[in-house]
Amino acid sequence: MLELVDLHARVEGKEILRGLTLSVGAGEVHAIMGPNGSGKSTLSKVIAGHPGYVVTGGDIRFRGQSLLGVAPEERARAGIFLSFQYPVEIPGVTTSYFLKAALNAVRKARGLPPLDAMDFLKAAKAKMRLVGMPDALLHRALNEGFSGGEKKRNEIFQMAMLEPALAVLDETDSGLDVDALRTIAEGITALRSPERSMIVITHYQRLLDHLVPDFTHLLVGGRIVKSGGKELALEVEQRGYGWVEAELSP
Amino acid sequence: MRGRDLEVVAAWRDAASVAGPAWMAEPRRMAWTALATLGFPGPGDEAWRFTPGRSLSSPALPVAGGGALPAAARWWSAIDADRIVFVNGRVDRAASTVDLAWGARSSAPADGAFGAVVDAAAGGFDALNLATASDGVWTVRASGSRPLLLVHRTAADGVLVPVRHRIVVPPGASAEVYAVWEGAGTALVSGVTEVEVGDGAQLRWTELQDEPGGVRHVHTWGARVGRDATVTGIFVQIGARVARTDVRASLGAGSTLRLHGLTLGRDEQHLDVHTTVHHDGPHATSRQHFKTILDGVARGVFTGRVVVPPGAVGTDASQSAPALLLSPRAVANARPQLEIRCDDLKATHGAAIGAVDPEAAFFLQARGLDALQARALLTLAFAREVVSVLPEALQGEVEGRVADWLGAEVG
Numbered sequence: 001m002l003e004l005v006d007l008h009a010r011v012e013g014k015e016i017l018r019g020l021t022l023s024v025g026a027g028e029v030h031a032i033m034g035p036n037g038s039g040k041s042t043l044s045k046v047i048a049g050h051p052g053y054v055v056t057g058g059d060i061r062f063r064g065q066s067l068l069g070v071a072p073e074e075r076a077r078a079g080i081f082l083s084f085q086y087p088v089e090i091p092g093v094t095t096s097y098f099l100k101a102a103l104n105a106v107r108k109a110r111g112l113p114p115l116d117a118m119d120f121l122k123a124a125k126a127k128m129r130l131v132g133m134p135d136a137l138l139h140r141a142l143n144e145g146f147s148g149g150e151k152k153r154n155e156i157f158q159m160a161m162l163e164p165a166l167a168v169l170d171e172t173d174s175g176l177d178v179d180a181l182r183t184i185a186e187g188i189t190a191l192r193s194p195e196r197s198m199i200v201i202t203h204y205q206r207l208l209d210h211l212v213p214d215f216t217h218l219l220v221g222g223r224i225v226k227s228g229g230k231e232l233a234l235e236v237e238q239r240g241y242g243w244v245e246a247e248l249s250p
Numbered sequence: 251m252r253g254r255d256l257e258v259v260a261a262w263r264d265a266a267s268v269a270g271p272a273w274m275a276e277p278r279r280m281a282w283t284a285l286a287t288l289g290f291p292g293p294g295d296e297a298w299r300f301t302p303g304r305s306l307s308s309p310a311l312p313v314a315g316g317g318a319l320p321a322a323a324r325w326w327s328a329i330d331a332d333r334i335v336f337v338n339g340r341v342d343r344a345a346s347t348v349d350l351a352w353g354a355r356s357s358a359p360a361d362g363a364f365g366a367v368v369d370a371a372a373g374g375f376d377a378l379n380l381a382t383a384s385d386g387v388w389t390v391r392a393s394g395s396r397p398l399l400l401v402h403r404t405a406a407d408g409v410l411v412p413v414r415h416r417i418v419v420p421p422g423a424s425a426e427v428y429a430v431w432e433g434a435g436t437a438l439v440s441g442v443t444e445v446e447v448g449d450g451a452q453l454r455w456t457e458l459q460d461e462p463g464g465v466r467h468v469h470t471w472g473a474r475v476g477r478d479a480t481v482t483g484i485f486v487q488i489g490a491r492v493a494r495t496d497v498r499a500s501l502g503a504g505s506t507l508r509l510h511g512l513t514l515g516r517d518e519q520h521l522d523v524h525t526t527v528h529h530d531g532p533h534a535t536s537r538q539h540f541k542t543i544l545d546g547v548a549r550g551v552f553t554g555r556v557v558v559p560p561g562a563v564g565t566d567a568s569q570s571a572p573a574l575l576l577s578p579r580a581v582a583n584a585r586p587q588l589e590i591r592c593d594d595l596k597a598t599h600g601a602a603i604g605a606v607d608p609e610a611a612f613f614l615q616a617r618g619l620d621a622l623q624a625r626a627l628l629t630l631a632f633a634r635e636v637v638s639v640l641p642e643a644l645q646g647e648v649e650g651r652v653a654d655w656l657g658a659e660v661g
Contacts, residue, residue, distance in 0.1 A: 048616045051608075072615040088613040092631030092638075101627065102617040109618075158617065
C-alpha cells in the first residue's frame with residue numbers, strides 16, 4: 001500500500017527526515033512512536049503533500065506509484081487521509097458544506113456520482129454515531145469553538161465519510177480526556193478493514209491500548225530505529241525513549 | 251480655488267443645469283454657489299487621498315432623462331416591501347408600488363429640508379447632487395410601515411444620474427430600507443441619502459451596489475441618530491469601475507450605530523468606503539466592521555474616521571477593516587482615523603490585510619478540494635461574516651452573487 005524508501009525531507013531549510021524506510025501493507029495498522037522533534041509530524045505532512053515540506057531524497061510510493069510532485073488534493077482523491085494534530089478552524093463554513101464538497105470531489109475522482117444533500121445527510125448521521133459526535137456540530141462552522149475532543153471526533157468522522165485506503169492519524173490522542181479517547185479509538189477500530197491501512201502517530205502508548213497495532217516503530221532523529229509488535233509500545237511506555245537513544249549510541 | 255477648478259465647475263454648470271420643481275430653485279442655486287466655492291476634491295484633499303476626485307468629476311456630463319424599466323432583471327420583485335424604482339434618476343411609476351417620489355411635488359414638503367443631514371457645503375459631490383437631482387424618495391416611515399425597497403437602475407451612457415433621498419424615522423418608530431443599485435451603461439451615478447432617526451427609533455439600511463463595470467458611482471449616506479436610537483447600516487459593493495461611498499453619522503446620547511460592509515473588487519475596480527462617525531452625545535456606541543476582498547489589480551480603500559468631542563463620556567467605538575487579497579497585484583488601503591478629545595471612552599480598531607491562510611488551504615486540499623476550490627471556500631468564509639448579518643430578504647441573493655463572483659458553488 002505505502003512504501004517509504006530512504007526518505008529525506010526538509011522543512012524551513014532544516015533536514016528532519018533522514019533516511020526513513022517503512023513498508024505498510026494493505027489492512028495493516030502501524031504505530032509510529034517517538035520523542036518530540038523526532039520527525040513524527042513531518043512524516044505525516046510529507047505523506048499528505050504539504051507544500052512547505054520538501055522531499056530531498058528517497059521516494060514515497062502509494063500503490064506502486066510515486067507521490068513526489070503529486071498535489072495534496074490528488075493524494076486525497078487517490079485515497080490518502082491525514083487526520084490533523086491541529087485541525088483548522090474555518091468560521092463561516094459549516095462542516096456539512098465543506099465535507100459535502102470534499103466528499104463529492106473524492107467521489108468524482110473515483111468515478112462515483114455526487115451525493116445530493118439528502119443522501120449526504122443520511123450518510124453523515126450514520127458515521128457521526130461512530131465517534132459519538134452530536135448532529136448539531138455538522139451545521140456549525142468547521143471546528144470553530146469546538147473543544148479539542150470535538151475537533152478530533154470531527155476528524156475521524158470525516159475519515160469515515162471519505163473512506164480512505166490509507167489513513168495517517170497524527171497525534172489523534174493528544175488533548176483528549178479518557179472517555180473521548182476511548183470513543184474515538186473505538187471509532188477508528190471500527191474503521192479497520194483488510195483494504196484500509198493506518199499509520200498511527202503518537203507520543204504516548206495510551207491510544208494503543210484501544211487501537212492495537214500490528215507493528216510498532218520507533219522514530220528517532222528522522223529514522224525508524226527500532227520496529228516490533230504491539231509489545232514495543234508497552235516497552236516505550238514503561239521505559240521512556242531514553243533507553244532507545246542509549247542503545248543507539250556507540 | 252484655482253482657475254482650472256473653476257473651469258471644471260463652470261463646465262458642469264453648463265452641462266448639468268436642470269429646472270425641476272420650483273421649490274428646488276433656491277436650494278439648487280445655493281448648491282451651485284457652494285460648488286463654485288468648494289470645487290471638487292483635489293489631490294491635496296486628505297479625505298480623497300486614495301481616490302482621485304478628478305476620476306469622478308471630469309468630464310462634465312449632462313443630466314440623464316428618465317426611462318422605463320426593461321422587463322428583464324426584476325430579481326427583487328420577490329422581496330416583500332413597498333417598492334420604488336428609479337430609472338436613470340427618475341421614478342418609474344409603473345414599476346413602483348408606492349408613490350413617495352418628490353420630483354413631481356408642486357410644493358416643498360413641510361417636514362424638513364434637503365441639506366439638513368448632508369450639507370451641500372460639505373463637499374463638491376454633495377453640492378453637485380443637490381444642484382442636479384430631480385427625483386428621489388421623501389418619506390416619513392411611521393410606526394408599522396412596511397419595509398421599503400429602493401431600486402436604482404441605470405441604463406445610459408455618458409450622463410450624470412443624480413438621485414437624492416430623504417428618509418425620516420419618527421421617534422420610537424422602526425423602519426427597514428433596502429437599496430439596490432444596478433443596471434447597464436457608463437453613467438456617473440450620484441446619490442445622496444439623508445436619514446433622520448428620531449429619539450428611541452430604529453432603522454436598518456441594507457445596500458447592494460452592483461452597478462455595471464463602466465459606471466462611476468458616488469454615494470453619500472448620512473444619518474442623524476437621535477437619543478437612544480439604533481441604526482444598522484449594511485453596505486455591500488460589488489460593481490462599478492470607480493465607487494466612493496461616504497457613510498456619515500452623528501450619534502445622539504445613548505444611541506447605537508452598527509455598520510457592516512463587504513466590498514468585492516476585481517479587474518481594475520477601485521472601491522472606496524469612507525466613514526465618519528461623530529459621537530456627539532455621551533454613552534453612544536459605534537461598531538464598524540468592513541471587509542474587503544480584492545482580486546486582479548483592484549484597489550479597495552477603507553477610511554474610518556471617528557470623532558469624539560470633549561463631552562462624549564462613555565463613548566464606546568470599535569472598528570475593524572480586514573482585507574483579503576487574492577492576487578499579488580491587488581491593493582488594500584485601510585486607515586482608521588480616531589480624533590479623540592475625551593478621556594472617558596473605549597475605542598479599538600484593527601485592519602489585517604493578507605492572503606488566504608496557506609495552512610487552512612492545505613487542510614482543505616488534503617481533504618480533496620483543489621487549490622481553487624479551497625481558495626473560494628476560504629474567501630466565502632471570510633465574506634459570510636457580513637453576509638450572515640444581512641436581512642433575510644437579501645441574504646440569499648447576496649450570497650449567490652458572492653459565490654458567483656468567486657466561481658464557487660453554494661451548498
